[in-house]
Amino acid sequence: MDMETKDKHIRRLVDKYFEGRTSLDEEKELSEYFRGGEVREEFRRFAPLFAFRDACAYRQAMPERKSWTRPKAVRLLVAAAAAAAVVCAVVIPRSFSKDHEAETGVISPACMAENLQRVMELGGNGISSLSAKPAGNAALVTATMADGTVKTYIMTCDDGEGSASFIALNE
């Protein structure tokens, strides 16, 4: 699809969305478009609405285990989540290597896995699954609890203190 056709398609979907006439699949397509980060100027005003939808959406009981998104898109999601956040921070010790982070400015998969493992240990049987999306030197973590509720956290790392903080967004 060329740019002009795509713009026309998105314009039509946006109009349908505000008329309440989009299907769930079309709304998913719009969310993916806005999440992608390459949003045309004329649609940019609506990005906060779709970011809000993303940040506050109900997650199914068993989310996909680990999905990786481009950092740019995830930064927008984290910004969105931060704005709607109810904050409850938990700090846990962090001992992983910072080489990857120092080189790329992004949490490495190994670092995330180690942190998630620690959360699983702290949560005991209360947590049934965890997934994470990297966002620069932070990550958006989704935890599915044993009772089926879903909690979302922003995980940030403090190099100076050697600790990782979890900020709850929906508690």
Added chain:
Amino acid sequence: MTDENDDKILSQKTGSSVYICRMEGKTLENTLGSIRPRLLFYATRLLHDASQAEDIVQDAVLSFLGSLDKGTEIRNRESFLMRTVRNACLDRIRYGSVRVTVPVEELKSSGPAVQGEREAELSDQVALVARMVEKMPENYRSIFILRDMMGYELSEIAQMMDMKEPAVRKALSRARMQIRETLMEP
């Protein structure tokens, strides 16, 4: 697992001593297990009080089991439960026992630092959307939550809210347009 155990588990889950037809025990357990998180999400979004939301969901489940026990035919269990939860939430809101607005400004100031001017601006705008949703009339807010945050079909929302589908569509459009108009302001 025996039928007796099924009933026991269900009673523990719901806190109910209501007799449940043994043949239905497993199906009910599955139904409640899958719907309960959605009921909690919905009630929490309407009330902004997790503790009261828990109470309301518990009462709704008991009411549901009570209805079954009396032999009431419930065709769509999820709609029944969602409607019961919504009505209970509305009662609490009407009687002023819950705070229905979220101090977004407070939350934003205590949130994590975001990187860059663009993200900060987006963060402000998302906070604005959150405020808009909080200020919506209750039926707009309910429909917006059920569709945009929970992904229900309009026909399902119509059942949950005792409305016709075209009326749901119209209310959803108005809810979204309210947000659009605010975002379009210079």
